[in-house]
Amino acid sequence: MTVIRRWFAIHSNGRIFRKPLLSASQAAASIKSGATLLVGGFGLTGIPEKMLKALAKRNVTDLKIVSNDTGTEDFGIGPLIREGKVSKVTASYIGENRQCVKDYLEGKLEIDLVPQNTLSWNGHDYLQEHARTGDVALIKAWKGDEFGNLVFRETARNFNPVMAKAARTTLVEVEELVPTGAIDPDEIHLPGIYVDGMVLGGKYEKQIMHLTVSRDGDAEKETPKGxxxxxxxxxxxxxxxxxxxxxxxxxxxxxxxxxxxxxxxxxxxxxxxxxxxxxxxxxxxxxxxxxxxxxxxxxxxxxxxxxxxxxxxxxxxxxxxxxxxxxxxxxxxxxxxxxxxxxxxxxxxxxxxxxxxxxxxxxxxxxxxxxxxxxxxxxxxxxxxxxxxxxxxxxxxxxxxxxxxx
Missing domain, CATH: 3.40.1080.10 (Glutaconate Coenzyme A-transferase)
Structure with missing residues (x-):
């Protein structure tokens, strides 16, 4: 696979380097068949959706994906699974993606279910898990500067920083790109040393995993008890x-x-x-x-x-x-x-x-x-x-x- 090299912050002449600014298609093009991807997000929050959509259009196969969950059929890593580009998923929860469950039950997809958090308690046996690493991490951030320092927005932080630190190469999709130095150091959630390439996303639409509407259009109406x-x-x-x-x-x-x-x-x-x-x-x-x-x-x-x-x-x-x-x-x-x-x-x-x-x-x-x-x-x-x-x-x-x- 193509590896985007890391950049030093300051050259001897004092010039500050910028991390490569890529399109979503260019970022996806750096990922080859057989790669192990670490994908940030939780449910539909903090998903690097532009890069995932671009990757779903490419002719890649045998991807191994490590993520908290498998999203839905049409969002997150769901389209990659639906198109048969994924051979193995390591995740904690797959229940919201019916296609993923179907492929697993039919033997078309390998699933490694990993419980969240730490699996050890005083006086009890514990399960030791291997640390997960990957070739490329695809993550999503709210704001980043030109050197790759990142700020996540509230719950969209979730697993994104962890994925970035565990991969050899990290590509980040940001909603807003600002000049280096514009972010207060105390506000930085992930330093740019972990970032290898950046994608400036366009318009984002809030996704709803389970859309619920009033049965009669009147949300205030009391339901008869019986x-x-x-x-x-x-x-x-x-x-x-x-x-x-x-x-x-x-x-x-x-x-x-x-x-x-x-x-x-x-x-x-x-x-x-x-x-x-x-x-x-x-x-x-x-x-x-x-x-x-x-x-x-x-x-x-x-x-x-x-x-x-x-x-x-x-x-x-x-x-x-x-x-x-x-x-x-x-x-x-x-x-x-x-x-x-x-x-x-x-x-x-x-x-x-x-x-x-x-x-x-x-x-x-x-x-x-x-x-x-x-x-x-x-x-x-x-x-x-x-x-x-x-x-x-x-x-x-x-x-x-x-x-x-x-």
Whole structure:
């Protein structure tokens, strides 16, 4: 592959060198078949979209891509996968890209799923991961100067600096290019020594991963209680778990609420804490974490990252959340799409973490979970009887003396 050489900052005659300014097509042309690419971004945020679009038009194959996730079918690294240019993906989460999941299940694409953050805890076995390196890093920044010093905008920083530091060559796409010296040194997030070439992007359009619109065009209209969709019921009940001043890590897409919350890719109003969410998790700083699930056992075992042969989401940050020491609350529908109980005596699916769940909230009931004693029904909807709940729950449970309703 073509390697763009690094430049020294100042020549002996005092002249400041500039990093090469390339078009997106020129940047893509430097990437050859078989290259390992480190791609910044998280979901649809901080994606080097111009370079990725240019690369998708080139006749390259057998690309190995390392990224946090696989974007969607039409954005991020999705088009590269769709066009058959990628042979292997190393990522934490692939669940939003149906084409990627399909190719993996059909054996057309190799996937190396890597959990986020650090996989070690005192007194427990830990998994040692190889440090990932690559031929080229494709990253996105908000602003850069002519020497390559970069500033990222809020959550768009995500994995971009890490990718830049781990690659032999780094190409950065910036929204704004300013003269060298125009950025205060204290404001620089990534120094130019890590940057080999720059692309000045054009117009950017904000992408929406899951577009949701009002069913009747009236967002303010209250949904009749008897016709409320299951997810809305779950979200309304789960919202009651929040307390003023809590530090919360919500993972279920319907539950990114609360002014002091930290979504998977969100930024809490907590100063600079958001830069090191892994540190926040490992040190047990979060009071509560809300996760979705495919199955939960009566003793709190959690399975939420894969249904072998059918659904592959990826571990993401769920393993760290489940072991963070915070109160784990699972929000999920009571039954699967084929009518089977998702609350079971023993999980049949690969576990995310054992005996970690403290409360289960479904559209029908709320259970408290004890790692030795099992489930206690503490609330139910008025339309369900205890007997009907027993028929829809795949394990025994006791009933709280003061059973509430919601």
């Amino acid at each position: 016709t409320m969709p299951p997810r809305e019921k779950i979200a309304r009940r789960a919202a009651k778990e929040f307390r003023t001043g809590m530090y919360v890590a919500p993972k279920e897409k319907t539950l990114t609420i609360g002014t002091l919350s930290k979504a998977r890719r969100g930024r809490p109003r907590l100063g600079e804490c958001w830069k090191g969410d892994g540190d926040c998790l490992r040190r047990g700083h979060f009071d509560m974490s809300m996760l979705g699930a495919f199955e939960v056992s009566e003793f709190g075992d959690l399975a939420n990252w894969i249904i072998p042969g059918k659904i592959v989401k990826g571990m993401g940050g769920a393993m760290d959340l489940a072991n963070s020491g915070s109160t784990i609350i699972v929000t999920m529908t009571h039954l699967s799409k084929d009518g089977r109980p998702k609350i079971v005596s023993k999980c049949s699916l690969p576990l995310t973490a054992p005996k970690c769940v403290k409360r289960i909230i479904t559209e029908l009931a709320v259970f408290d979970v004890h790692p030795q004693k099992g489930l206690t029904l503490v609330e139910k909807v008025s339309s369900e009887t205890i007997d009907s709940l027993r028929s829809k729950t795949g394990c025994p449970f006791t009933v709280a003396p003061k059973l509430g309703t919601f």
